[in-house]
Amino acid sequence: MRSSDDADAITIEGLGKTYGKKEALAVVDLAIPRGTVHAVLGPNGAGKTTLVRILSTLLRPTRGQARVAGFDVVRQADDVRYRIGLLGQHAAVDEELSGRQNLDLFGRLYHLGARGAAQRANELLEQFGLADTGTKAIKKYSGGMRRRLDLAASLIMAPEILFLDEPTTGLDPRGRTDVWDSVRSLIGGGTTVLLTTQYLEEADQLADRVSVVDHGRIIADGTVDELKSSLGGDRVDVTVHEAGQLDTTADVVARAAAGPVTTDPDRRMASAPVQDRMAALSKIIRELNDAGIQAEDIALRRPTLDEVFLHLTGSEHHENNEREVTA
Amino acid sequence: MSNTTVLTSPAVPHPAPHTARSRTTRLVTDSVTMTRRGLLYWSRNPGPLVVALLFPVMMLVMFAYFLGGGMAVAGGGDYIEFLVPGMLALTMAFGLENTMIAVTQDVNRGVLDRFRSMPIAPSAILVGRSVIDMLHSVVGLLIMIGAGLLIGWRWHGPLAAALAAVGLLLLLRFAMLWVGIYLGLVVGKPEMVQAVQILVWPVAFLSSVFVSPTTMPAWMGTIAEWNPMSATAGAVRELFENPSWAASSWVTDNAVGVAALWPLALLVIFVPLAIRRFSALSR
Ligand SMILES: Nc1ncnc2c1ncn2[C@@H]1O[C@H](COP(=O)(O)OP(=O)(O)OP(=O)(O)O)[C@@H](O)[C@H]1O
Ligand SMILES: [Mg+2]
Numbered sequence: 001m002r003s004s005d006d007a008d009a010i011t012i013e014g015l016g017k018t019y020g021k022k023e024a025l026a027v028v029d030l031a032i033p034r035g036t037v038h039a040v041l042g043p044n045g046a047g048k049t050t051l052v053r054i055l056s057t058l059l060r061p062t063r064g065q066a067r068v069a070g071f072d073v074v075r076q077a078d079d080v081r082y083r084i085g086l087l088g089q090h091a092a093v094d095e096e097l098s099g100r101q102n103l104d105l106f107g108r109l110y111h112l113g114a115r116g117a118a119q120r121a122n123e124l125l126e127q128f129g130l131a132d133t134g135t136k137a138i139k140k141y142s143g144g145m146r147r148r149l150d151l152a153a154s155l156i157m158a159p160e161i162l163f164l165d166e167p168t169t170g171l172d173p174r175g176r177t178d179v180w181d182s183v184r185s186l187i188g189g190g191t192t193v194l195l196t197t198q199y200l201e202e203a204d205q206l207a208d209r210v211s212v213v214d215h216g217r218i219i220a221d222g223t224v225d226e227l228k229s230s231l232g233g234d235r236v237d238v239t240v241h242e243a244g245q246l247d248t249t250a251d252v253v254a255r256a257a258a259g260p261v262t263t264d265p266d267r268r269m270a271s272a273p274v275q276d277r278m279a280a281l282s283k284i285i286r287e288l289n290d291a292g293i294q295a296e297d298i299a300l301r302r303p304t305l306d307e308v309f310l311h312l313t314g315s316e317h318h319e320n321n322e323r324e325v326t327a
Numbered sequence: 328m329s330n331t332t333v334l335t336s337p338a339v340p341h342p343a344p345h346t347a348r349s350r351t352t353r354l355v356t357d358s359v360t361m362t363r364r365g366l367l368y369w370s371r372n373p374g375p376l377v378v379a380l381l382f383p384v385m386m387l388v389m390f391a392y393f394l395g396g397g398m399a400v401a402g403g404g405d406y407i408e409f410l411v412p413g414m415l416a417l418t419m420a421f422g423l424e425n426t427m428i429a430v431t432q433d434v435n436r437g438v439l440d441r442f443r444s445m446p447i448a449p450s451a452i453l454v455g456r457s458v459i460d461m462l463h464s465v466v467g468l469l470i471m472i473g474a475g476l477l478i479g480w481r482w483h484g485p486l487a488a489a490l491a492a493v494g495l496l497l498l499l500r501f502a503m504l505w506v507g508i509y510l511g512l513v514v515g516k517p518e519m520v521q522a523v524q525i526l527v528w529p530v531a532f533l534s535s536v537f538v539s540p541t542t543m544p545a546w547m548g549t550i551a552e553w554n555p556m557s558a559t560a561g562a563v564r565e566l567f568e569n570p571s572w573a574a575s576s577w578v579t580d581n582a583v584g585v586a587a588l589w590p591l592a593l594l595v596i597f598v599p600l601a602i603r604r605f606s607a608l609s610r
Binding site: 154 | 353356357360363364367368371372436437438439440441442443444445446447609610
């Protein structure tokens with residue numbers, strides 16, 4: 001029955017979706033090898049959810065085709081459904097019922113039988129640290145707990161392929177790391193994961209390869225490292241106390257930098273891309289010391305999604321996703 | 328949180344090859360599970376259920392005692408004996424609202440996406456809904472019959488005829504159920520349900536539930552006579568041997584047949600419409 005290349009868990013050819021006149025997905029071609037994690041990175045409205053919904057059989061494509069686990073998502077939807085797990089952008093659980101009741105119902109709907117479903121519900125509640133939630137309805141859960149239960153529900157069948165649509169949007173840092181940990185353990189087990197995100201850092205943390213999407217098209221594709229080095233890697237920002245020291249500082253930064261230095265006199269800041277983060281950082285600190293300059297702040301940071309888009313499309317994009325690692 | 332063994336658990340089930348199950352087996356199993364879900368909802372939150380069951384009783388009491396004193400049955404006879412079969416038909420028809428509300432809530436629940444991403448028989452979601460609503464209506468009908476008996480209504484015909492009357496009432500409810508599923512899918516948003524809730528009232532009064540259509544202006548009377556609710560009310564009055572409205576017409580002469588055909592016609596139209604509309608969720 002599996003006609004497509006067995007090495008690929010997901011193959012997408014010329015896939016598109018149009019709502020009325022609105023083209024949500026223009027043309028997407030993509031192949032995702034088994035056992036890998038692929039991130040789809042893009043801003044609001046890029047078409048991420050549309051792609052995930054087509055691949056998880058919730059939505060019919062307008063054109064093109066997609067195979068998941070070797071099965072066509074339209075014509076062999078049930079074969080696909082037995083092999084995938086879906087963590088949608090919004091919670092897909094019964095808010096009125098308890099966590100256990102939810103998992104139990106889902107297990108029955110996967111035809112595990114009453115005993116099998118109850119047993120699987122127990123295991124998953126245990127593994128996700130939700131065993132002591134008792135009969136509390138999910139609408140009374142915290143956001144993080146709800147997301148964990150949602151993830152547990154998508155793992156009932158230990159799926160070959162898992163779709164995660166913005167798995168950590170709206171979670172606090174603790175909830176975010178929890179979800180990342182769960183996803184990492186799945187990756188260890190050989191699951192193929194397609195995740196969408198608006199955070200470059202999330203793709204960096206989890207994914208082998210990244211497709212950057214915008215306006216329903218893939219505008220860049222590659223490993224996280226390739227993507228980052230095309231941007232010149234990380235950036236360093238050095239802020240000094242006195243504007244008069246900025247020129248010397250810029251020289252220091254230039255000697256450690258992997259690209260052009262930009263200075264911002266108002267913020268008394270010099271910044272530049274760097275290749276080897278730690279080496280560059282210590283070099284800058286050392287040379288500033290030698291020059292007798294006291295830095296107010298030295299920060300290493302990942303390129304932001306803004307910078308990715310600036311680089312790829314030449315257009316600024318509104319979301320701000322800056323995260324600082326203060327040295 | 329210890330989630331490092333998510334996939335290595337030995338009890339991890341393996342995808343059952345669904346081809347081994349016939350479509351019918353799956354539909355039955357999945358419908359049972361969806362019904363189970365409805366029962367869980369009731370057990371967790373019985374309030375709305377109780378209100379929905381008692382509302383028709385309140386209406387019956389209001390019409391019997393507040394208005395009943397001023398009512399005369401066109402063909403002669405006790406108004407309560409005339410009213411109760413009408414109220415039974417009305418209760419069944421108003422079940423439409425409960426179904427509609429439940430359906431709009433369901434399509435707006437995120438969980439529907441999960442159901443649809445699972446290898447279940449898609450119509451099981453609708454079948455589950457109809458089983459739950461029919462259970463609700465059977466209980467509701469028994470409560471209303473009990474309330475009717477308490478305020479002095481009796482059936483006079485043979486038991487078999489009385490059971491046939493109950494059958495016709497449930498048939499009407501079943502037809503309304505599918506009309507409700509369809510309308511629920513069409514309006515989509517719970518806020519829109521209110522509009523329909525208001526519209527059912529004129530439809531209810533434009534029938535033989537409360538008064539004889541002969542007391543209405545002629546054109547209204549004709550519409551009232553052909554109202555499916557009137558058909559069922561008339562047939563049920565005949566089967567219970569309760570007073571009916573006097574005038575003889577084609578509809579009143581064939582009351583039982585019309586009461587059986589009306590719901591069947593509605594089902595023929597609305598079951599396919601509802602299923603089509605439901606599968607259109609993936610467009
Ligand atoms: N049902 C629909 N009808 C019409 N347009 C839609 C529909 N669903 C999505 N769209 C449009 O299609 C485009 C892509 O939407 P999609 O939800 O896939 O984006 P996204 O990348 O997931 O965005 P977000 O980050 O906000 O979740 C958007 O412009 C959206 O407005
Ligand atoms: Mg989205």
